[in-house]
Amino acid sequence: MQKAERRVFYLHGIAASSGDASGPAVVLPPVHRFLPERESLSVDQERQLLEKGIEQALDHLRRFEEGQPEPIREMLHLQQVFLRDPQLADEIEIQLAAGYNAPTALFRALEVLKKRFTESANDFYRQRWVDFEDAGRTVLDILLGVSYEETCLERVRTAGDRPVVVAFDLAPAMYLKMPKPAAIILRDGGPSGHLALLAANQGIPILVRTGPAAEFERISDGNWIEIHGETGAVYEARERMSDVIGASAPTGVREDNSITLADGRVVRLSLNADDAETIREHGLHHRVSVGLFRTEFLYLRDTSLLFDEKRSVAAYGEVMRAAGQDGSVTFRLLDVDEDKFSAHFFTKPGNRGLRGADYYRAEPEIFHAQIRSLFQAAIEHGSGAELRIMAPMMRTPEDWQFVLSALQAEQERSGYEGPFRAGMMVEIPSALFSMERMQHSVDFFSLGTNDLLRYVIGKSRSQPAPDDLYEPAFYRLLFHGMRRIKREVSICGMMGARVEFLPLFLELGVTNFSVPLGAYETVRQRLMSIDPQQRMLRALLRMQSRAEIREALQS
Numbered sequence: 001m002q003k004a005e006r007r008v009f010y011l012h013g014i015a016a017s018s019g020d021a022s023g024p025a026v027v028l029p030p031v032h033r034f035l036p037e038r039e040s041l042s043v044d045q046e047r048q049l050l051e052k053g054i055e056q057a058l059d060h061l062r063r064f065e066e067g068q069p070e071p072i073r074e075m076l077h078l079q080q081v082f083l084r085d086p087q088l089a090d091e092i093e094i095q096l097a098a099g100y101n102a103p104t105a106l107f108r109a110l111e112v113l114k115k116r117f118t119e120s121a122n123d124f125y126r127q128r129w130v131d132f133e134d135a136g137r138t139v140l141d142i143l144l145g146v147s148y149e150e151t152c153l154e155r156v157r158t159a160g161d162r163p164v165v166v167a168f169d170l171a172p173a174m175y176l177k178m179p180k181p182a183a184i185i186l187r188d189g190g191p192s193g194h195l196a197l198l199a200a201n202q203g204i205p206i207l208v209r210t211g212p213a214a215e216f217e218r219i220s221d222g223n224w225i226e227i228h229g230e231t232g233a234v235y236e237a238r239e240r241m242s243d244v245i246g247a248s249a250p251t252g253v254r255e256d257n258s259i260t261l262a263d264g265r266v267v268r269l270s271l272n273a274d275d276a277e278t279i280r281e282h283g284l285h286h287r288v289s290v291g292l293f294r295t296e297f298l299y300l301r302d303t304s305l306l307f308d309e310k311r312s313v314a315a316y317g318e319v320m321r322a323a324g325q326d327g328s329v330t331f332r333l334l335d336v337d338e339d340k341f342s343a344h345f346f347t348k349p350g351n352r353g354l355r356g357a358d359y360y361r362a363e364p365e366i367f368h369a370q371i372r373s374l375f376q377a378a379i380e381h382g383s384g385a386e387l388r389i390m391a392p393m394m395r396t397p398e399d400w401q402f403v404l405s406a407l408q409a410e411q412e413r414s415g416y417e418g419p420f421r422a423g424m425m426v427e428i429p430s431a432l433f434s435m436e437r438m439q440h441s442v443d444f445f446s447l448g449t450n451d452l453l454r455y456v457i458g459k460s461r462s463q464p465a466p467d468d469l470y471e472p473a474f475y476r477l478l479f480h481g482m483r484r485i486k487r488e489v490s491i492c493g494m495m496g497a498r499v500e501f502l503p504l505f506l507e508l509g510v511t512n513f514s515v516p517l518g519a520y521e522t523v524r525q526r527l528m529s530i531d532p533q534q535r536m537l538r539a540l541l542r543m544q545s546r547a548e549i550r551e552a553l554q555s
């Protein structure tokens with residue numbers, strides 16, 4: 001009989017990106033932990049401290065405005081308006097009267113306003129909250145004498161071995177500034193939030209929603225911990241090693257990226273990747289086909305690229321070179337979602353909240369500059385790799401026609417004659433009703449199931465329930481859209497990386513599965529062993545409940 005292993009068990013979470021990993025924990029405290037515990041001085045004295053902090057922040061914002069492009073000046077100006085807003089002053093006054101010291105009063109006031117603004121029916125307030133909160137954080141940093149973001153980044157940078165980052169939540173923009181961790185554990189966060197997707201694409205295991213603070217806080221800085229991707233469990237580490245131990249690609253011969261199914265059909269397996277380094281590493285063992293490169297992350301890392309075509313050509317070129325001559329990369333045009341937000345993406349405040357073709361129509365310079373850079377990168381650095389450009393958030397044939405005309409015009413202007421394919425994402429339910437009409441002018445469709453599902457069930461991506469994946473209406477819609485499609489249909493949403501859904505997507509006609517690095521090998525194995533004759537769609541379409549569908553898919 002085997003001797004039972006006794007190791008410290010810390011907690012359980014949802015594995016948003018599979019794979020095992022271990023490393024020393026770096027715990028990033030939430031912002032409220034930075035608040036001083038000191039006794040309050042008199043209300044007047046605390047008010048004076050706050051007023052001084054606000055003045056310094058206003059001064060900083062005013063100085064920073066100089067020489068910035070118009071959209072940034074506009075944002076900095078609004079941040080100053082916010083810091084002088086009577087709503088903020090009133091909330092601060094309430095907190096001071098309740099006896100809180102200056103930083104705590106400001107923190108609490110910002111929490112109250114966050115709720116008010118983000119739940120407001122007014123688009124302007126909702127969309128501007130990110131900027132307002134940022135201005136509030138600047139004052140808080142001044143009052144505390146430390147920068148919250150810099151302090152967190154410094155802890156990760158100085159952790160030595162590749163650490164496991166443990167945090168309540170983590171913004172994608174902050175993650176993009178850190179060195180790659182071995183893994184991430186979040187008390188909150190959602191499995192299809194953009195931080196989870198970013199990490200998954202880099203093959204970094206991530207556990208989210210680990211639940212109660214008490215369990216979560218048993219992990220302290222420097223504890224060596226081990227994450228088990230399959231079970232979502234976190235233990236004390238058996239050995240001190242920081243490499244990902246479960247998600248790596250096989251060594252030896254370079255794998256082809258097409259898989260011949262048992263019935264002779266050929267499907268392609270591609271990678272969702274957001275950086276050249278991951279693509280390069282993958283390319284050591286595989287012929288590379290990137291099915292989704294989210295270009296907004298490139299810009300979030302370095303917003304100045306947006307207005308610098310020469311440097312963006314170099315950045316796209318690096319990605320194409322990483323894919324190699326026989327590879328292909330599907331670049332998705334800029335897609336600005338709430339949690340991939342940067343004020344730099346908008347030249348006019350009124351454009352915030354626009355997405356897809358509406359955004360491209362409103363921001364023609366950014367739109368055309370991006371397409372030009374992509375063709376130019378293919379000319380200068382592509383050396384035969386296939387360039388694929390994909391438009392997100394397409395709703396109607398008119399949306400697609402608008403993007404396609406711009407692609408054709410820029411291709412002609414650039415003189416690029418290499419391999420090129422133009423496609424669109426299907427991630428808004430209304431697109432499913434026009435796929436058939438659009439297919440004559442589309443080289444490929446790509447199913448964005450992360451967004452598609454959220455729009456069908458009307459939920460935010462950070463509040464998923466495991467059962468949502470089995471929503472009957474979702475499958476009926478997919479079937480309706482795809483039943484007469486002759487073009488390539490890819491899937492780049494996370495459902496394509498879950499083996500239980502593979503037979504169904506094959507039956508629906510998907511021929512290209514684009515998945516995060518951590519899921520690549522598992523999906524490849526499953527596709528090679530799958531029985532492609534399995535038929536479940538008809539029965540599934542008759543099912544009325546999520547439970548029935550779950551059982552059918554899992555059995």
Ligand SMILES: C=C(OP(=O)(O)O)C(=O)O
Binds near residue numbers: 448
């Ligand atoms: C791949 C998708 O796009 P994103 O996750 O970037 O919104 C999707 O919605 O499935």
